Amino acid sequence: MSFALPPLRDPHRTIGERVFDFSRQVAIMAIVNRTPDSFYDAGTNFALEDAVAAALRAVEHGADWVDIGGVPFAPGEPLSVDEEAARVVPVVQALRHKSDVVISVDTFHAEVARRSIDAGATVINDTTGLSDPELAAVVAESEASLVIVHSRAQPRTQFARPEYTDVASEVRDFLAAKVEIARAAGIPESRLFVDPGHDLNKNTLHSLELTRRLDVITALGLPTLVALSNKDFIGEVLDRPKSARLEGSIAAAVACVLSGARVVRVHEVTESVAAVRMAEAILGLRQPAVLKHNMSDANER
Template identity: 60%
Template sequence: MRISEPTSGHLYLPPLQHSRRTIGRRSFDFSRQIAVMAIVNRTPDSFFDEGRTFALDAAVEAAMDAARAGADWVDIGGVKFAPGPELPADDEVARVLPVVQAVAQSSDVVISVDTFRHEVAEACIEAGAAVVNDTTGLHDPDVARVVADSDATLVITHSLAQPRTPFPHPHYDDVVAEVTTFLRRRVDRAVELGVPIERIVIDPGHDLNKSTRQTLELTRRFAEIAEIGLPALAAVSNKDFIGETLDRDKPDRLAGSLAAATICAMQGARIVRMHAARESVDAMRLVEAVLGWREPAYERHNI
């Protein structure tokens, strides 16, 4: 039995431009698909895993484990977003490039590099990365130029501070409206710099220069971000807004992370960035089935 197409009585999802995309060696139809981006931090001070995947073999194995668990993408980072000491670009390349190379040789999973530096982006694209995930909203315009000169996809994220600098007491008159305006403007800027619109993804930046209440508002109104019409990424996994809302320490935020990802997906998020790959893949496959985009693996109950 085929699942019927969603009707007007189903949940409204904002329409997408350029929903069919080839990213790296995989093809996506974001009008009927939610991709899971797994997180691999090759940093000694990452906020969640606290260096557990800093060793090269641990980082590569974490990426391959995520791919085996069904993740569509792996996002490899060498510098955390939070404020901290400067890391030279050469050192960042030395952290992430060997991971990109190893994963590209072993899997067709989409490889994303989490960086705000054009030097790192360029080196990783040459090694097999298909996405540049810039959490600074094009602080360095040369990131867009590097992407424009390749076949890579660019993730444009809302954040206001200079890279790795504090931004205390953020104020917004309307956080969702201001984030939306920022993203529209940065998308226009990326296009001006040569990045095709069909190779851009947007991310409203949960927790990035935002308080917990502001991030909850962003989550509640995620559909307004999706209304921009480009595939929207929800990077919610284990973040402080979940911990502060539920009074949960970092190891105990999985349930809240899955709930936040599902809320965003049901409002139009088409990529979710998550630490727990297997659980997140199951959650998003179920969302796809509820939306009428995916058949059950099998049917026995009451048949």
């Protein structure tokens, strides 16, 4: 069996101080949520010093990229732009002062994006697919990149019983249309990423199909980001709580990497780095760190 990876139109990316060749590597994006009600850590990193420490720890453990969020995707009361910015901007500033790591901010507000970029963020990760019509223009005015994520509901609203005729094709078409909006706003393709939005307005069967048919998304020719870590579709497949989904998360991430994903968004950095580096080696994108076994006249013990 061979893995035929889809070609990328512009695999060479400079994001802030970091340079990537996505035809030869996969980036690990660590998640740091500064919210009291985050999906996974339930407020562990809400204090500023804890959020900054978590971000620096992720970099130390091998993350190429840190994604900072101030508002959960889940339905709930809206948070003002000022309050959201007050959560994320200080983390961006502190992390940028200490590291050249790629910093993204998970926001759908144009003004939060503007303030975050001014503070040192190099990517905006919009999980609502450009719900704010001004956001693309804000990114275009900067040197930042943009992640366009598929979701169908208005931000922080319920979307019960989602239905798709062909989830992979419909997600692809949505992303393609949003990419054209971003390009029309002045963002070149060399600064765009796409994300099919596993679990976002999708049920477990939809998320499994997106994983199985990720090649439909990667065929767009842009680097594809997947955000799978500890999500509900993994929990439902394995009947596991959020605290026991690591193995399922890694299996899903590796499946996506073998189908062409080039950025993987994760909670557990150390384990995910090891799994993704192994997948890169299987794909022939990475040489072993050490090459000794059966490489000499005497067998190695």
